[in-house]
Amino acid sequence: MIDVTKIRKDFPILKREVNGKPLVYLDNAATSQTPQQVIDVIVDYYSNYNANIHRGVHALSQEATDKYEQARIKIQTHFNAAKAYEVIFTSGTTHSINIVANGFSTLLKKGDEIIVSAMEHHSNIVPWQMLCERTGAILKVIPMNLEGELILEDYHSILSDKTKLVFCNHVSNALGTINPIKEIIDAAHNVGAAVLIDGAQAAPHIKADVQELGADFYTVSAHKICGPTGAGILYGKEEWLNKLPPYQGGGEMIAEVTFEKTTYADLPHKFEAGTPNICGGIAMAAGLDYMNAIGFDEIAAYEHELLEYATEKLLAIDGLKIYGTAKEKTAVISFNVGAIHPYDIGSILDKLGVAVRTGHHCAQPIMDFFKIPGTVRASFSFYNTLHEVDVLVEAVKKAKSMLE
Template identity: 80%
Template sequence: MFDIEKIRADFPILKRKVNGYPLVYLDNAATSQTPQLVIDSIVDYYSNYNANIHRGVHTLSQEATDAYEQARQKIRHHFNAEHAHEIIFTSGTTHGINLVANGFSSILKTGDEIIVSALEHHSNIVPWQMLCERTGAVLKVIPMNMEGELIMDAYDNLLSENTKLVFVNHISNALGTINPIKEIIQKAHDVGAAVLIDGAQATPHIKADLQALDVDFYVASAHKMCGPTGAGFLYGKEDWLNKLPPYQGGGEMIAEVSFEKTTYAGLPHKFEAGTPNICGGIAFGIAIDYMNAIGFDNIANYENELLKYATDKLLEIDGLKIYGPDVSGAKTSVISFNIEGIHPYDIGSIVDKLGVAVRTGHHCAQPIMDFFKIPGTVRASFAFYNTKEEVDTLVVAVKRAKGMLS
């Protein structure tokens, strides 16, 4: 049974009020909220076995190491990676992308081509631009259509023997578009290119099977999955991770050090220099356990129901336009919208006064907004702990904002 009241009781922040109103948190695409179980795991770490890992023979260090490596195994199992050492702990999605981009600096040459999509977050645009500046590679872009979907025929035309890397998000943070990543990966592999998928927005909604996708790299963040900020992972196929040089130098990532020569540790430690966010990694594993206990099929079904309900209710407001795929298409629980003649920031500010948290602006996806010729959108993004009653509150708040601003 999907017991929404029981689930909501797991999240202490949902009990608070904002500006005198019950909090309606609809900014889940920016960060999800954290259940008490995950909060408790952080407190437990610092209260009972706070110690550095992998280096100590004492009991606390061994307990912390065991818990941290168990979390790595949880991530491996959840995403069906072949080996635990293919899971690299990072500070989040952006860290993972930059790690790969830095590694390819020593592989790419002038005239090589990199493909990204028009639906990318800035963190999956800027590192590749920087990589092209360093190497002389050329950045190409898969265009999008007015429905907020990638034009796959154009992707076919961009691919060539010069294509070395393809980088696409699994789901657009700005529009909720679910991209056809399996097809994108297969076609890239057909021309010998590697593929990195930005899974930051997908992992709260979809249980990606990395071996079935045959993806070369996949990155995500814990804080999108009910976990803490400052934690995430990079998955890389073993062969690719062995080809890439270390991203940072320091402790933990070495085998032997002398002033004449340093040799590097094997995977995954080669890419995990210094003391990591130990409790963040452990808490990430607990968050994955929590979401799996609810069930990703249950989460997807419930969130799709919320998405359809919210779409119908919002479209009853005169002058409201939703950007991105139709609710019946390949889309997750994100609604990006504007009301004709009203700036999205003004709507967001007013609904906040009524306790409703939404995101406004370009959502770190400015090229999308430029494509639609708009300054930004109001984005309401739903999680499995939201309710239809909260959607109703959103609609009332948006109507009140429209009345005040029209």
């Protein structure tokens, strides 16, 4: 059992007030908060060993290089990648997906098929649409049901020997649904297709084992897992990373350059052109260290308690409807109250110190499926409390009374 009172003391921002009210931060699916232990790592980097990496012979450069590569190994260990060089540092999940989409533009031909799920974030839709425009490949969609679960029978029916790539999020950012990605991956592999899993929303809640899952690619953003913004990773199986061409040209990603020909560096540097977000990579590993010290099983159990409590309390409000009622889901609740626009509810909640997300959550096809303009999304983390759920519920009731 986690000690949430003790944990909350690690997060300086949770002590502040918003509009004269104690902050209740329930926008964790967008960005998690950062504990002092990670803030200290960031300050330590810029205070003591800020230098460029891999190229310098001086002490600061060597120290920064060591810390950066140690961070890569920590991330490799956390996700159980087979090799450290299968972990590519990026600016986040969107960057990671675009690396793969760009690479496959050289591997696809007209008439090839790629499959995406109906509940993807825009960053796992738009790059593939652009890929289809460049290559003539055809984009197919795995539909979902009213509970917010993928219809796997339909997925199996659209798989064929023309399928070259499948893309699916591990967890839906808009609904919280945990998708059966092991089944999705195995079925894709049976027809010879590669699979990219968007793990941005799963990483805060689930300790994914990429080898056990069999994922060919897996993406994560640091700012979802107590780390900084502008940092993340692309995991890729060595065989696939070797097949893909570099995404960007520049320093670090080269072995030899002449005006006649350039040869590319080995993994992971092939995909890490230019000076990276050195501090971001180091701090991302520190965020995982912090969460692992608490324990992902403990985090999952506590967040499930928050989810069940919040679901029960919110559904007691007359006219409130929750979107996304999958049997397997993380601590995310998307809801509307009657015909009230979600933005209006979110604005009043903000005045009461409650931070939630409103809108389509970069998942407009989901909203179109439900025929709604958007939702209010309350997303919980292990540092939230049952009392904060009560504050949310009372704030929603107040907003409802003001707006009806």
